[in-house]
Amino acid sequence: MLIVLALAGCSQEARRLVPGPPQTAPNGNADPRIPAYQENLYQISQGGRYFAWYGCSACHGEDAAGPANLADGDWRHGGGFANVFAVIGERHAGQDYAARTPVEQRWQLTAYVRDLSRHHAEKRRRIMLDQKAEPQGSAWLGPQ
């Protein structure tokens, strides 16, 4: 039983090295490129990393309330992949994430944000601890 469970996890983080990651926004909520991001734990965890690096957690932290809470499964502008992707780039007045973040990173951020409702508190804490030692801004003093 344990072996079967372990084997089932084998390809969850599989990382394909291809020269052409997406360079355009998703074409609707049924874009065929979506599963490669939404169902891949590597891409989701990269999204979590950029979530911290771009400062998203300043407003969308764990204790965020109302529309800023991304983990409650309640989406004001629709919860489809293309909907969330568009909101990140276009509906953050004054931040211009469409210019600041490369397209592929926005794919990863979208996958992460849509996965958040499945992240329980311990998982989020563990990710935060893992990322503490990563270089984020001028406060970083080298690896811990």
Place this chain on the structure above:
Amino acid sequence: MAWSAMKRRIALVPGAVPAALTGACAGIQSPLAPASDQAFALHDLLILMTAVCGLIYLLVIAGLVWSVLRARQHAKRAAAAPVDDSALDRSLIASAVIIVTGLTVLIFGSFLADRALLAARAEKAMMVRVTGHQWWWRIEYRNPATGRWVETANELHLPLGRTTRVELASNDVIHSFWVPNVSGKIDMIPGRRNMLDLTPRRSGWFRGACAEFCGAQHAHMALDVRVDDPVAFDAWLAGQAEAARKAQGPGEALFGLHCGSCHAVRGTPANGRAGPDLTHFAARRSIAAGTLPMTRGALQGWIAQPQALKPGTAMPAVPLRPAEADAVASYLAALR
């Protein structure tokens, strides 16, 4: 005529192989061309080990040949002669003495090499921090004027004749620091700080590489090492400590917007720490940890399609219009 030319070419081949082998010995990435006290100690140990092991190898082969020949002669004689064990005893004692002597010499040589590697520990040394990332090197010096850390990447400069203490760490997986002409190799382990003392004795360019498989682009994780006389080194370090000069054109603003989340250029709003510090980028020799030479074409290609040149690198393809990419490349090419 064609036949004679071919014969001449074939005749060249046996000469070409040793020439190619010895050519590798004098290179910029070779432990056989030592350029520092520590590399000399390791080089001496290597020579001693090759000599002792080579000698014992030759003795073993000679003994084997001798015993085969002797067994043939014995087989011709009558098998009824009485067995004499004294010769066997003598040869066993002789081989034990040879093995113990060889091992003693090697242990003593290794002890001396260890002492030489640690000899500089007591001295006052300049500190440099080198951090391994997938797949590049973060390098930090202490600015002698202010005492603050100055960051650069992928190019290590060392002063000739002075001891530098390199503090090695890793940000993600296990890497290994190895500049064969200047140092032995030592692992960079997450959560640990390893130390290495380097006292260069020959100036010039050398090449280091990550020596522990660290992921898809392990082979593209190289390090340029420059050994300079102390005056030139001090001037270089003072230059590195300065902020970037004010740039003309739209490149700086574009860089700050599109690249500044991950890259820092001191003196501008770009202050990201995830990627290499690019404050004096164009003064370096190569791009992306030795992947490409520092040319305008390579720079423009790297900005446009990093994933095609180094698949898996943390640098994403940033969507820039051609004129914008050109402005960013011009800006970077002027960061000296």
